[in-house]
Amino acid sequence: MTYFADSYQGARQNFLEAAERSNARIKSYPQPHLRGLDGEVLSVDVAELGVRHASHVALVIAGTHGAEGYAASAIMCRWLDGRTTLPTGVGVALVHAVNPWSFSFKTRTTENNVDLNRNFLSAWSVRENLAYRELAQFLHCSPMDAQEMLNAYRSYRAYLDTHGWHLENDILSGQTDHPDGLYYAGTGPEWANTNFRRILQAHAGKASHVGFIDFHTGVGEFGEVVHLVCAPKGSEARRQAMQWWKLDEVDGSPFKAGALPAYQGLLCQAISDELPDCRVAGAVVEFGTSDAYGMFRSDGTDRWLRNEGRSDPAVSLLRDQYRNACTPPDVPWRKLVLDAGPRCIDDLVTGLSEWTG
Numbered sequence: 001m002t003y004f005a006d007s008y009q010g011a012r013q014n015f016l017e018a019a020e021r022s023n024a025r026i027k028s029y030p031q032p033h034l035r036g037l038d039g040e041v042l043s044v045d046v047a048e049l050g051v052r053h054a055s056h057v058a059l060v061i062a063g064t065h066g067a068e069g070y071a072a073s074a075i076m077c078r079w080l081d082g083r084t085t086l087p088t089g090v091g092v093a094l095v096h097a098v099n100p101w102s103f104s105f106k107t108r109t110t111e112n113n114v115d116l117n118r119n120f121l122s123a124w125s126v127r128e129n130l131a132y133r134e135l136a137q138f139l140h141c142s143p144m145d146a147q148e149m150l151n152a153y154r155s156y157r158a159y160l161d162t163h164g165w166h167l168e169n170d171i172l173s174g175q176t177d178h179p180d181g182l183y184y185a186g187t188g189p190e191w192a193n194t195n196f197r198r199i200l201q202a203h204a205g206k207a208s209h210v211g212f213i214d215f216h217t218g219v220g221e222f223g224e225v226v227h228l229v230c231a232p233k234g235s236e237a238r239r240q241a242m243q244w245w246k247l248d249e250v251d252g253s254p255f256k257a258g259a260l261p262a263y264q265g266l267l268c269q270a271i272s273d274e275l276p277d278c279r280v281a282g283a284v285v286e287f288g289t290s291d292a293y294g295m296f297r298s299d300g301t302d303r304w305l306r307n308e309g310r311s312d313p314a315v316s317l318l319r320d321q322y323r324n325a326c327t328p329p330d331v332p333w334r335k336l337v338l339d340a341g342p343r344c345i346d347d348l349v350t351g352l353s354e355w356t357g
């Protein structure tokens with residue numbers, strides 16, 4: 001069977017069927033007032049396994065960046081079909097299409113062009129992101145002119161070679177002053193933000209320990225699996241995550257600046273915020289899809305499609321192209337995702353079951 005769907009509706013159906021085959025408890029959180037690309041109902045679906053109100057909850061999230069969710073959805077279905085008995089006291093909650101509008105429309109951002117993974121801020125104010133202001137001229141170019149795009153990329157690199165690649169991390173950390181730009185945090189909580197908080201209360205509200213994976217694609221080389229652990233060095237949360245996935249602190253950074261960006265407003269931040277008495281550890285797990293220029297092009301294409309390119313006759317082709325950039329229809333890549341993804345969930349469940357104290 002193929003686990004990779006071509007549409008949100010297909011992915012949702014695969015997930016609900018796999019959850020049913022596993023006798024999971026399914027709870028749906030429909031998104032009001034909005035419909036998907038084909039007029040379909042949009043919903044975040046949660047499949048829960050193991051004891052109700054477990055003390056240890058493994059939380060797995062798909063589709064924070066909509067179009068990247070096609071890979072995570074396939075992983076969840078594959079894991080559901082292959083899973084064995086859960087350890088005592090551990091519950092699993094699979095959160096499918098946490099950002100359903102963007103999953104359906106094959107884009108990164110919400111219906112308001114907000115990057116959901118920069119939207120979990122505790123306070124909003126417009127603050128100037130100087131690096132973004134400097135580099136917007138290269139990031140905001142048209143993908144319809146291939147030579148212009150290449151020139152923009154070369155200028156972007158030259159600028160960073162001169163002024164320092166730490167500026168790229170400043171851009172990636174999130175911004176509030178370019179609503180038409182990448183990594184835009186928005187002006188308040190998006191529907192998907194508020195809804196995810198509701199899901200946390202409903203499915204992990206009684207837990208003492210939560211372990212999480214938020215699956216993404218794009219960071220790392222094609223074929224690489226990258227665990228981004230944001231917990232500070234020396235913390236218990238970091239120690240747990242490093243142990244669960246056998247990670248090594250000396251591994252090189254996938255970012256050219258040599259360090260993780262100082263992300264603001266990540267979705268996983270909501271877990272500790274909503275469950276302050278709970279111990280929380282986990283990682284963003286990324287599957288690399290391309291090289292740096294490929295990523296620059298696809299991010300630029302997605303941004304342009306949400307702004308200047310909205311009415312372009314090639315919109316639907318470009319949307320599929322973007323979705324394929326996030327979830328390559330490449331046989332070895334998809335094989336890697338289906339092999340390594342479910343193993344990451346198994347490691348999470350095992351690690352979590354051994355986490356005491």
Ligand SMILES: [Zn+2]
Pocket residue numbers: 065068216217218
């Ligand atoms: Zn992502």
